[in-house]
Amino acid sequence: MKKFGLVGGLGPISTLEYYKSIHDLYREKVETTGVCASNPPMVIDSLDLAVAYDLVSRKDWNTLSKWLIASIERLHGAGAEFAAIAANTAHIVFDEIQAGSPIPVIGIVDETCKYAHAKGLKKLIVFGTGFTMESGMYEKACAKVGIEAIVPNKEDQVIIHNIIFPNLEAGIVLAEEKAAMLGIANKMLAAHQADALVLGCTELPLIIKEGDLDTVLIDTTQVHIEAILRKILS
Numbered sequence: 688m689k690k691f692g693l694v695g696g697l698g699p700i701s702t703l704e705y706y707k708s709i710h711d712l713y714r715e716k717v718e719t720t721g722v723c724a725s726n727p728p729m730v731i732d733s734l735d736l737a738v739a740y741d742l743v744s745r746k747d748w749n750t751l752s753k754w755l756i757a758s759i760e761r762l763h764g765a766g767a768e769f770a771a772i773a774a775n776t777a778h779i780v781f782d783e784i785q786a787g788s789p790i791p792v793i794g795i796v797d798e799t800c801k802y803a804h805a806k807g808l809k810k811l812i813v814f815g816t817g818f819t820m821e822s823g824m825y826e827k828a829c830a831k832v833g834i835e836a837i838v839p840n841k842e843d844q845v846i847i848h849n850i851i852f853p854n855l856e857a858g859i860v861l862a863e864e865k866a867a868m869l870g871i872a873n874k875m876l877a878a879h880q881a882d883a884l885v886l887g888c889t890e891l892p893l894i895i896k897e898g899d900l901d902t903v904l905i906d907t908t909q910v911h912i913e914a915i916l917r918k919i920l921s
Contacts, residue, residue, distance in 0.1 A: 688728060691919050692767025692790070694758045696733035697774035698856045701889030701908060705773045706731065708912045709919075716920065727919050730765045732758045736856065743776060743818050752783035763789045771795070771915050775815050775887050775907060779822045793918060795911040796828045799885060802910045804832040808882040808903070811836045812875045814868075814895075815887030817848035825887060837879055843871045855890040865894050876902050 691709075695702035706729075713727040734754075742751040755777060759770045769791040772778065778796045785792055803811060813825045813836050820838040829836040839847065850864045872884055872895070883903035886892055892906050 689768040689919055689921060690728040690730070690766050691915060692759065692762025692765065692770040693729060693731045694734060694755060694762070694770060694772040694774075694777075695731045696736055697739050697772070697777060698736045698890065699733070700856070700858050700893070702731065702733065702773050704889070704892075704908060705912060705915075708909065709916060712912065712916050713919065716916070727916075728766075729919075730762055730767055732761050732765075734758055739774075739777065740852070743779070748780050748783070751777070752780040752787065755780065755784050756787040759784070759788045759790065759792065769793065769918055771911060773908075773911075774889055776818045779818065779824060781824075793911070793914050795907050796824055798914040799887070799905060799907045799910050800825070800829045800832050800834060800836075803829065803834055803883065803885075803905060806883075806903075809834060810879060810881045811883050811885050811905070812872065812879065812881045813838050813885040813887045814847055814872070814891060815885075816851055817844050819887055820844045820847070825885065836885070837875070837881065839871055839875060843875075846871065850894070851888055851890060855888075855893055858890075858893065860894050868894055869899055872900055872902075876900070 693705055709727060714724045717725050762770050771793045775795055778794055781794050811834060825836040846867055850868060883905050885905045886895060887907055889908045897904060
C-alpha cells in the first residue's frame with residue numbers, strides 16, 4: 688500500500704471527484720473487516736486556480752512548473768510516495784514536473800493514451816481548455832502509441848474554452864452551452880470518422896455524459912483515478 692498525494696484545486700469540483708472516486712473504488716477492492724470501511728492513505732495540497740490560470744495565460748511555463756513541483760514537495764513532506772495532478776492543463780509542463788519531482792507522478796495524458804490504445808482505438812477527438820487543445824500534448828502522447836488525436840479548429844476551441852471558464856469550473860451547466868458543445872462534437876465525429884471523444888478537462892464530464900453522443904466517451908478523470916488506485920494498491 689502506497690500513500691498518495693494529490694495536487695488539487697485546479698479546479699475544486701474535480702478535486703472532490705478525485706477524492707470521492709478514489710475512496711469509492713478503494714472500498715470496492717479492499718475488504719472491510721470492522722464496523723467502518725477502510726480509507727486509502729492520501730493527502731491533498733489544494734492550489735489556487737486563479738494563480739494557475741494567470742500563469743498559463745501568460746505562458747509562464749517555468750514559474751508554473753516550479754509552483755507545481757513545490758506542491759508535490761509539500762505532499763512528499765507529508766509522506767506521499769507518489770503524486771498526481773487533478774487537472775489536464777497543468778500537464779503542459781509535465782516533462783518538467785517529472786524531472787523536478789522528488790516522487791513519481793502519474794500523468795493524466797499518458798494514462799489516457801495508454802487506455803485508448805488498450806481499447807484498440809485509432810482516432811480520437813480531444814476536447815479541453817483552449818490551453819490544452821492548442822498545446823499539442825495529446826497529439827504527441829497519442830502518436831507514441833499509434834493513435835491520431837484531433838482537436839477542434841480555433842473558432843470551436845474558443846467556444847469550448849468559454850464554456851469551461853467560468854461556468855463549468857464553477858459547476859454550472861447551461862442547456863444552450865451543452866447544446867453547443869454536443870454540436871461541435873457531432874460535427875467533428877462525423878467529419879473525421881473518429882472512434883471516441885476524449886473529455887480532456889476534468890470538468891467536462893459535468894456537461895457531456897454517457898448517452899449524449901453516439902460514440903465512446905473517454906473520461907480522463909476516471910482513467911486517471913483508476914491508474915492512481917492501482918498504484919495505491921501496488
